[in-house]
Amino acid sequence: MTKGRPVPDYATLAKTIQSLTEGEDDTVALMATVTCEVHHSDDRFDWTGFYRVTGPEMLKIGPYQGGHGCLQIPFARGVCGAAARTGQVQLVADVDAFPGHIACASSTRSELVLPVKNAAGDLIAVFDIDSDQPDAFSQGDADALSAILRDVFMRP
């Protein structure tokens, strides 16, 4: 459970996203819908969105909700870059303790960044959720959101 705060009902969220996106294969349409549904599912989520792989070692902003997001993030930089570089989920309890964290918003205290792959297994993006609460995210959040991303973006 997540720090005594209400967590989204991930089973319902997954079903909602599944039904809204069924039959859709346009990546931007899928990213926009996932971002909207996830962002509004929990007050912990202050900034929610995708950074897309657009070139060698380069991420660019995709659909998002929240305040202004940086337009470009090289793989070498920040929490998003670390997720893209390593292919591993980045669960960061304290962004100030993360070397190279990119502060798009100074209110951000903790982050969860998940790699996003397509059906071929290629990295197409990372999904970034930021919170103004310290230590806002749990492994449970990471697991549930990873499953949603797999369902939507790895569809055959």
Ligand code: SME
């Ligand atoms: N949190 C990111 C930067 C992007 S934003 O916060 C919207 C990072 O350090 O990778």
